[in-house]
Amino acid sequence: MRNEQRSGCPINLSLEVFGDRWSLIIIRDMMFGNxxxxxxxxxxxxxxxxxxxxxxxxxxxxxxxxxxxxxxxTHKQKAIYSLTEKAIELVPVFAxxxxxxxxxxxxxxxxxxxAQLLEEGGSDTWVAFMEELRTLHLGTPKRPxxxxxxxxxxxxxxxxxxxxETEAG
Amino acid sequence: MRNEQRSGCPINLSLEVFGDRWSLIIIRDMMFGNxxxxxxxxxxxxxxxxxxxxxxxxxxxxxxxxxxxxxxxTHKQKAIYSLTEKAIELVPVFAxxxxxxxxxxxxxxxxxxxAQLLEEGGSDTWVAFMEELRTLHLGTPKRPxxxxxxxxxxxxxxxxxxxxETEAG
Numbered sequence: 001m002r003n004e005q006r007s008g009c010p011i012n013l014s015l016e017v018f019g020d021r022w023s024l025i026i027i028r029d030m031m032f033g034n035x036x037x038x039x040x041x042x043x044x045x046x047x048x049x050x051x052x053x054x055x056x057x058x059x060x061x062x063x064x065x066x067x068x069x070x071x072x073x074t075h076k077q078k079a080i081y082s083l084t085e086k087a088i089e090l091v092p093v094f095a096x097x098x099x100x101x102x103x104x105x106x107x108x109x110x111x112x113x114x115a116q117l118l119e120e121g122g123s124d125t126w127v128a129f130m131e132e133l134r135t136l137h138l139g140t141p142k143r144p145x146x147x148x149x150x151x152x153x154x155x156x157x158x159x160x161x162x163x164x165e166t167e168a169g
Numbered sequence: 170m171r172n173e174q175r176s177g178c179p180i181n182l183s184l185e186v187f188g189d190r191w192s193l194i195i196i197r198d199m200m201f202g203n204x205x206x207x208x209x210x211x212x213x214x215x216x217x218x219x220x221x222x223x224x225x226x227x228x229x230x231x232x233x234x235x236x237x238x239x240x241x242x243t244h245k246q247k248a249i250y251s252l253t254e255k256a257i258e259l260v261p262v263f264a265x266x267x268x269x270x271x272x273x274x275x276x277x278x279x280x281x282x283x284a285q286l287l288e289e290g291g292s293d294t295w296v297a298f299m300e301e302l303r304t305l306h307l308g309t310p311k312r313p314x315x316x317x318x319x320x321x322x323x324x325x326x327x328x329x330x331x332x333x334e335t336e337a338g
Contacts, residue, residue, distance in 0.1 A: 007215035008277025010270030010284045011197050011263060015190035017274065021181070028180050046176035086273045093265045094180060100262055101179030104255045105186065108177025115179045 022057045027087050036080045082137040091126045110161045114153040191226045196256050205249045251306040260295045279330045283322040
């Protein structure tokens, strides 16, 4: 058996950063769900992430410079996690990955509406969403009159969720 | 420890498909390097994939419907692997992942020129490349006058590789 070696291929290095799917799942939940505390990331997880995996992956993401950790001034004894610019710039990757998943995999209606809106909105929507994430996570001042892509995605999700639940009786 | 559960989120399901980075590395090598035989995928691997991992991941990709396997009429006793439509449609994901990697990770010049051309070419280039991959992997007839994105990417790679080797003496 040969030894693995690193290569300077951008796709390979990107995949090394992710390590496994949980790291990207956490970034997804911080990005699209604005879950910033350990407890939220744990209890609201659609995939039921285990607390030891969540701890390990948060540390991994901190080491990689994908997230930062700070004391939350509004909650005693709670840390708040924020995305870095490096992570925020994954928006187009998530948009394309979501578009592919919607087309080829058995996705649920309520969990794919946001992917659909991101795909249909195209790069203008991604740029606006990244700008909004910089305000939420990096403290960049909000541009006057900027629409909230986050609110739009969230409202669409809630609407479809209600429809699905009503249909299910 | 809670049990993991599946969710119908398109990003989560996409990440479940990949499993780990080796599956995407293999698709990358088939897509951008036109490596179609086991021996090529093994011996030309920039990341030094081990043969047992390559075997396991090829089986995984076959099970997922990302690749197909057939006897190669030009080589006795050799199987040829082809990408399916599902895998070919990952081109935009690779383009975005490569663009992100180029910006944020320590990529090498020769292995990132193709990512650069894919990013700069935008969706017209991706569509043309997917069309070419359908000809190479699915036997779709070649459109008269279609340019070869594959050849263009490969020539750019060879050119940069020569430059890098010359500079290194």
